[in-house]
Amino acid sequence: MSWSKKGRQLKQKLKQVDWYLYFGLLFLLSVLVTITWGGLKLHGLLNDADALPIEAIAVKGERKFTTDEEIQTALQSLMQSSFFNADVVDVQRALEGLPWVYHASVRREWPAKFKVTIQEQQxxxxxxxxxxxxxxxxxxxxxxxxxxxxxxxxxxxxxxxxxxxxxxxxxxxxxxxxxxxxxxxxxxxxxxxxxxxxxxxxxxxxxxxxxxxxxxxxxxxxxxxxxxxxxxxxxxxxxxxxxxxxxxxxxxxxxx
Structure with missing residues (x-):
């Protein structure tokens, strides 16, 4: 076999390898785009208070001096958030900022409920x-x-x-x-x-x-x-x- 024939065969094989590489990269890129798009859609859904609203808030704990109005004001930010993106730490701090609240705990309860427990100052x-x-x-x-x-x-x-x-x-x-x-x-x-x-x-x-x-x-x-x-x-x-x-x-x- 002549050297020219061997060269042509080598070039053909290299072209085949290039096409495999191109298709592989294109497939990988499409997967990444799909994952990114799906992540953005999921992020938007989880942060959509209309799509995943908080349906109920249960407030527990003996209260003498902390009014319902004060608690409602402290929970405003929670009610404006979706079930998943609500910042429970911020809500806890807001509740503990009320004059007669000594300690407050806030936790999620599936599928769309929050439980708030308040301990008043003694x-x-x-x-x-x-x-x-x-x-x-x-x-x-x-x-x-x-x-x-x-x-x-x-x-x-x-x-x-x-x-x-x-x-x-x-x-x-x-x-x-x-x-x-x-x-x-x-x-x-x-x-x-x-x-x-x-x-x-x-x-x-x-x-x-x-x-x-x-x-x-x-x-x-x-x-x-x-x-x-x-x-x-x-x-x-x-x-x-x-x-x-x-x-x-x-x-x-x-x-x-």
């Missing part, structure tokens, strides 16, 4: 006159309600709120078993404790040994009651003694 005390303390000693701001008026008045630096709440519980327990009621406790910027009882008596406890000093007040109070004048203030910031301020304007009260 206020246990007024804080610094304008805010509140919850059961964990955390400060939060919210509008007050009449049923919360009688909560104790606590105050102090915000970063000491938990300690103030714990100290209030300890002092109140000790006073309560002796017939007194603690209505106010303040921690000054210098970390000095000041208490007030339901009968209006103010007690200076200083910075140390507040439990020992409040016990000293309990022990000495029967003696103070023998005076014709009612007690207005007791200063217990002394190691062994105390100072008494008498109320010269009000009549004696037996209320503790």
């Amino acid at each position: 206020a246990v005390a007024h804080w610094n006159g304008q805010a509140w303390l919850n059961v964990n000693g955390e400060v939060f701001d919210a509008v007050g309600y009449p049923e919360l008026t009688d909560l104790p008045m606590l105050s102090g630096p915000d970063d000491m709120a938990e300690e103030v709440l714990v100290s209030y519980g300890q002092l109140d327990d000790l006073l309560k078993i002796n017939g007194f009621k603690l209505t106010s406790l303040r921690l000054s910027p210098r970390h000095a404790w000041q208490a007030e009882l339901a009968n209006g008596i103010k007690i200076e406890l200083g910075r140390e040994d507040k439990m020992t000093r409040i016990q000293r007040f309990i022990n000495v109070y029967p003696t103070l009651q023998q005076s014709e004048k009612p007690v207005a203030k007791v200063d217990l910031r002394y190691d062994t003694g105390f100072a008494v301020g008498w109320d010269d304007t009000n009549k004696r009260t037996e209320k503790k």
Whole structure:
């Protein structure tokens, strides 16, 4: 076989290989286009609130101070989204941004329902006159309600709120078993404790040994009651003694 004949055969084989390559690339390209087009259509469908709407939202959790209107406002962004593209994290943050909401959870439930669970703040005390303390000693701001008026008045630096709440519980327990009621406790910027009882008596406890000093007040109070004048203030910031301020304007009260 001559070299020219062999060359022609080689060229024919190369042309065949080129056509196979072209057809293969064309097929691959068509597959990629189809996948891309399908992905775009699917993306559009999943984000179409009309095609895949959220049909129901179930709100659970005991609520006293969080209104339906507040929840509806927080869920507006959710209702404008489709079932699949709704951002549950954003909705959760919006709900937890409501004044009386402590924690919220949002989850999808197939085929077109969302479940929202709300846990409200549990206020246990007024804080610094304008805010509140919850059961964990955390400060939060919210509008007050009449049923919360009688909560104790606590105050102090915000970063000491938990300690103030714990100290209030300890002092109140000790006073309560002796017939007194603690209505106010303040921690000054210098970390000095000041208490007030339901009968209006103010007690200076200083910075140390507040439990020992409040016990000293309990022990000495029967003696103070023998005076014709009612007690207005007791200063217990002394190691062994105390100072008494008498109320010269009000009549004696037996209320503790």
